[in-house]
Amino acid sequence: MAPTIGDRQFTDSSIITNFVINRGNGVKGLSEMGLKAPPKPYIQPLEERLCISKIVPQQSIPIIDMSHWKNPQVASAVCDAAEKWGFFQIVNHDVPVEVLDNVKDATYRFFDLPADQKNKYSKENSASNNVRFGTSFSPEAEKSLEWKDYLSLFFVSEEEASMLWPPVCREQVLDYIRRTEVVIKKLLQMLMEGLNVKEIDDTKRSLLMGSIRTNLNYYPICPDPELTVGVGRHSDVSTLTILLQDEIGGLYVRGNQGDGDNWIHVPPIKGSLVINVGDALQILSNSRYKSVEHRVIANGTKNRISVPIFVNPKPTDIIGPLVEVLQNGEKPIYKQVLYSNYVKHFFRKAHDGKKTVEFAEI
Ligand SMILES: CC(C)(COP(=O)(O)OP(=O)(O)OC[C@H]1O[C@@H](n2cnc3c(N)ncnc32)[C@H](O)[C@@H]1OP(=O)(O)O)[C@@H](O)C(=O)NCCC(=O)NCCSC(=O)/C=C/c1ccc(O)cc1
């Protein structure tokens, strides 16, 4: 017999939505009931499941050692990876491993809170849109739900964070952002030099790193990971995303071989950070740097967490190909778009691969 919530059989999708979404139990609450199979709303159509034959085990994204970051070879490796892969890992980046461990512990602390505590930060209850606890990406728009809960923290100021962010993780997330900012600046400087942008002035700084959103992602144990997704295929809307993952694995990036229907695992490396180009940098660079599709498969025996920092333009910025990039006579592929409109378009629909960027195409 299917597990029950109260006296109702756990097959009715409205009961699941109520338990998971409205009452703040999240998919973590479902997972902890020890279900034998994922409930129907979580079953993905065949075309969205990651078939093992599409995984290319012999390939991997570049791993870049940042210890001698002033060496031009490092800049050239970063620009090369951003062009060809859109994804790379960095090691020896100077963000202390304790800072990373602390933010991982803080993530567990938040998700281990009782449902009613976490639900204070839900879309309905949160004191601000800048703090949101939720599940899946866009439950209202999705045909099948993702096996993921999240806390999303949009940074406005330390003062606002101290009033609005959950105390169990606030300081650790702020510390992670502060320490990572140094490496973000180095990477952006290298990427801009690769585009012939000599100086990052205030306008460019805003376009490249004017706003920061940090998500704490929690992927609970899934009874049948092959039938579900942790995160569906998508590209990020950021300029750059800095991702901290734990030791479990499960992140896959679209490969660039053959017809492109192949996926590469991003292996966890202790102390490393995964970097990926987002749509905003693809647009600013007129497609020199590529935002690449990726997805997450939940684990059958372990809970997994990840903590992406999305480095973005300011919502009020207008983004389009940079003049420096078009100086050589290159035709612009993208029009000028208001970044908040771009983000709204992204949040309004279910994940759908690289579809969001079409919003900015000429
Ligand atoms: C322009 C925004 C996006 C919307 O503002 P708004 O029009 O005043 O309205 P809301 O804040 O009420 O949000 C509108 C819709 O956006 C969605 N949304 C608003 N934040 C959120 C939120 N953190 N989460 C998931 N829905 C949201 C949400 O669906 C919501 O729909 P609804 O409440 O049903 O009307 C505004 O929040 C804003 O300027 N935010 C700052 C810019 C910003 O967030 N940049 C971050 C870009 S990177 C990023 O977030 C990547 C996230 C991501 C996440 C998961 C992934 O799998 C992959 C990537």
Ligand SMILES: O=C(O)CCC(=O)C(=O)O
């Ligand atoms: O959990 C991961 O490894 C990646 C998550 C992701 O792609 C995202 O939050 O945008």
Ligand SMILES: [Fe+2]
């Ligand atoms: Fe992502």
